[in-house]
Amino acid sequence: MEGTIFSIIPAVLMLVLVLITRNVLISLGTGILIGALFIHDFAILDSIREIWTIFYEIFILDGALNTGNILLIAFLLLLGTMTAFLQASGGSRAFGEWMIKRVKTRTGAQIMTPVLGLVIFIDDYFNSLAVGQIARPLTDRHKVSRAKLAYFIDSTSAPITVISPISSWGAYIIGILGGLFAANGITDIQPLEAFIQMIPLNLYALSALLLVFLVAYFKMDIGPMRTHEQRAIETGQLLNPEKDNAPGDLGDTFVPHKGGKIFHLLIPIAMLIGATVVSMIVTGANASKGDVTILTTFANTDVNLSLFIGGLSAVLTGLVFHLQQEEPRANGLTIFIEGIKTMLPAIYILVLAWMIGSIIGTLETGEYLAQIVNDASISASLLPFLFFFIAGVMAVSTGTSWGTFGIMLPIAAEVAVITDINMLLPSLAAVLAGSVFGDHCTPISDTTILSSIGAGSNHIDHVLTQLPYAILAAVAASIGYLIIGVTNQVLLPLLATFIVVIGIGIIIGFVNKSKINKA
Structure with a gap:
């Protein structure tokens, strides 16, 4: 069943179950079981062995520790410990009281979160977790629901890193572009130059970033987000009371220390950020061969090891303050x-x-979807739109932006070179945009999971509340990509995308304010 239409069934089944049951563990477990049965033609013992092997290789691969995964898990445990120290020391409460005197409005507290996300653009994992730790005390004091905080974090982290050349994503993408250009004989443009030219063509990332600020300013609470926000404002409950405590949320486990100071929060977080960034630079420089540049450093950095070092530094700092x-x-x-x-x-x-x-990788779901594109007879004017759509579907199914980049960028380059070279950069940018869109819509994305952790939000609540905004930004981006295909311009499609997003934002904001005034 590998590489056939059947390969998409486990992913589709998992997503349907998530929407029906609202239980991510059961949904993921069902998808894993059905997928293993498909791989081994419903041989039960072989399927069980497949599941065990996959689980085992998360921790031990080729006879050695899978250090990348282990370090990331260890970092999450350290992050939980750091959060506990911040609360027990009274640092979170002191910071919240200090900030609430300076950021006096609920709107200001919301806007501050994506602003922090724009500043911390080096890596999406780092962005998701660091921004959550800094913003949560303030948004909690202003009764911003955790689901909305998670949306702000998630819809800022991947969109900003995918358009930043000085980031782990940017370095990875530029590296792929270099290989693609060499393979297709493209010599009139360099990878870095192409990446920069693709920034205004990455319509979903830009529209998602714009939408985040519109949501904060115009109170665009739509779909499930409206329920979470109303409950937070009216009752002060930032989480769904019908569900268990969210990851990273300690509730009332500790009574904050009466002697807590702002530096009890700021210095551990500064240690987290500083030690992580320094470690990323050091590990990236050490792993770079030949001339060490900013791009080679971030292309070769060990993100998980850097996060672990940063997390350990923060926990030790919190422990010293506690003692x-x-x-x-x-x-x-x-x-x-x-x-x-x-x-x-x-x-x-x-x-x-x-x-x-x-x-899903073994079932070759991504390859199957990619083959559909490769075999289709596609008009050159539709290439950006179709690559945006297919990359989105693939990212939703596989849960990985980077995996979608690796599969779809070569296909987009090959098709564009053969069909219309003018559509090369728009098609490549559409793949990047669609990958981030799909990443925002699936519960199995690493970044989406880590955004839930950073915000202390229930994961499924985050996925379901972010989905309408992701679709809205995707619709605007789709219109832009259709215009690109027809006009082969840059500014007009970007302007049209922004107009759609702003127009919808103003309308929704006006309707919401009217409802509030009537109430």
Whole structure:
């Protein structure tokens, strides 16, 4: 069943179950089981062995520790511990009280979050987790729901990193472009130059970033987000009370220390950011061969190791501050245990997401979708639109933007070179845009999971509340890509995309305000 229409069934079934049951673990588990049965033609024992092998290889691969995965899991546990120290020390409360005096409006608290996301553009993992730790005390004090905070984080992190050449994403994409241009004999443009020219053509990323600020300013609470926001404003409940505590949320586990100061929060977070960035630069420079540049550094950096070093530095800093505080203070061992416990649900989701990703890879779901594009007779004017759509579907199915880049960028380049070379950069940009769109719509995306963790939001609540905004931005981007195909221009499609997003934003904001005034 590999590489056939049947290969998409496990992914589709998983997504349908997520929407019906609202239980991500059951949905992922079902997708894994059905996928394993498909791989082995419903031989039960072979399917069980397949599932065990995939799980085992998450931790041990080719007889050695799978350090990348282990370091990321360890970092999440450290992040939970750091969060516990920030709360127990009173640092989160002190920071919230300090910021609420300076950011006096709920709108200002919301706008601050994506602004932080734009500043921390180096890596999407790092962005998702760091922004959440900084913004959460403020948004909590202004009664911004955790689902909305997760949306702000997720819809800023991937869109900003995918258009930044100085980022782990940018370096990866530029590396792929270099190979594609060499393979197709393209010599009149360099990879970095092409990447920069593709920025205004990445219509989904740009429209998603614009939409985030419109949502914050015009109070565009649509679909499930409206329910979360109304509950937060009216009752102060930032999470759905019918569901378990979200990853990273400690509830009322600790009574904040009365002597808590702002630096009890700011310095550990500064250590997290500083140690991570320094580690990314050092590991990237050490792994670069030949001339060490900014691009080669970020192309070769070890993100997971850097995150672990940053997380460990932050936890040790939090521990030192905790030991310096006067009695009574929370038990240090209890802080470690409770912090770790808050991250276990997220780790379960992440491990199952890795497993379903491996199953889908074995079934060659991505290759099947790509082959459909390759075999179709496509008009050159439709290439950007179709590549945006197909990349989106592939990213939703596989849960990986980077995997979609690797599969679809070569196909887009080959088709554009053969069909119409003028559509090369728009088609490549459309693949990048569609990959991020699909990443925003699927519950098995690493970035989406980590955004839920960073915000302390229930994961399915985050996925379902972000979906209408992602679709809105995608519709606007689709119109832009159709215009690109017809006009082969850059500014007109970008302007049209922004006009659609702004127009819808103003209308929704006006309707919401009218409803509030009537109430």
